[in-house]
Amino acid sequence: MPPLTRLSGISKVRLLNWRRQAVINAMPGIKPGQIRTPWHEFWRRFRRQPVAMGAGIFVLLLIAVAVVAPWIAPFDAENYFDYDRLNDGPSMMHWFGVDSLGRDIFSRVLVGAQISLAAGVFAVLIGAVIGTVLGLLAGYYEGWWDRIIMRICDVLFAFPGILLAIAVVAVMGSGMSNVIIAVAIFSIPAFARLVRGNTLVLKQQTFIESARSIGASDANILFSHILPGTVSSIVVYFTMRIGVSIISAASLSFLGLGAQPPTPEWGAMLNEARADMVMAPHVALFPAIAIFLTVLAFNLLGDGLRDALDPKIKG
Numbered sequence: 001m002p003p004l005t006r007l008s009g010i011s012k013v014r015l016l017n018w019r020r021q022a023v024i025n026a027m028p029g030i031k032p033g034q035i036r037t038p039w040h041e042f043w044r045r046f047r048r049q050p051v052a053m054g055a056g057i058f059v060l061l062l063i064a065v066a067v068v069a070p071w072i073a074p075f076d077a078e079n080y081f082d083y084d085r086l087n088d089g090p091s092m093m094h095w096f097g098v099d100s101l102g103r104d105i106f107s108r109v110l111v112g113a114q115i116s117l118a119a120g121v122f123a124v125l126i127g128a129v130i131g132t133v134l135g136l137l138a139g140y141y142e143g144w145w146d147r148i149i150m151r152i153c154d155v156l157f158a159f160p161g162i163l164l165a166i167a168v169v170a171v172m173g174s175g176m177s178n179v180i181i182a183v184a185i186f187s188i189p190a191f192a193r194l195v196r197g198n199t200l201v202l203k204q205q206t207f208i209e210s211a212r213s214i215g216a217s218d219a220n221i222l223f224s225h226i227l228p229g230t231v232s233s234i235v236v237y238f239t240m241r242i243g244v245s246i247i248s249a250a251s252l253s254f255l256g257l258g259a260q261p262p263t264p265e266w267g268a269m270l271n272e273a274r275a276d277m278v279m280a281p282h283v284a285l286f287p288a289i290a291i292f293l294t295v296l297a298f299n300l301l302g303d304g305l306r307d308a309l310d311p312k313i314k315g
Helices: 009-025 038-046 050-072 105-141 143-157 161-172 176-185 188-202 206-213 218-254 266-276 282-309
Strands: none
Touching: 038 050, 038 282, 050 105, 050 282, 105 143, 105 176, 105 188, 105 218, 105 266, 105 282, 143 188, 161 176, 161 218, 176 218, 188 218, 206 218, 218 266, 218 282, 266 282
């Protein structure tokens, strides 16, 4: 039989189907539908968690709303001004009320979802990619690679995350792009430590020794054998880290270091609402609720993913 890598796409599918059928034939009494793949096991465990399922549905709806927010917002989030209803509370026309400049808060919260989610996801994505590579190198090669990378992580961990982000933004300047970079920087050591720990365990496994014995390169071992074994941990931590990043970005904007007016970012909206919180609490209430629900949903989703992906947990 020719090696699988030399076959055409159609031949590969036929060969894989043949192998699957051979496995089924070798197990009397087992029907094809009874064979559970890792995906089936994950989904079976995950759907038995109603809280995590609800959080997942909320996150999906939030992402969908964020994507189409500029088109479904009833008013322009930045350039609409209703001077006759300054600081008015919720009404049929303005569901979340109006701020001190006459802008529709509901429209601004919708558009702000796009900005806040993008900041959180991109910051974690950058931190995850860099941290994963550093963690793989530190755990696989150990020695001076491990000492240098882990000492840098220790230095970054010595600073509270938000203070480190403030320092970075203070040096680089305000703006959402710099906020994303700042939040990404203090996400890097967390991912590096997580992946390093998994790599130290996986590199001792028999299948890694087998890969070395047949001449597999270090890059092949790292990215084809060790990295797939850490993906579940990375996915779980990635999901939970998004909530932290959203809060951090909102905090920087609240301090005036992130998004600048009139950008409808949730933290910036809270910053603008400070002067009116006593007379018009709704101006700050709805952006705060949006931050709370979003962070809570990502944390609950991360908990559910962790339980579903953990092979020790039986549904």
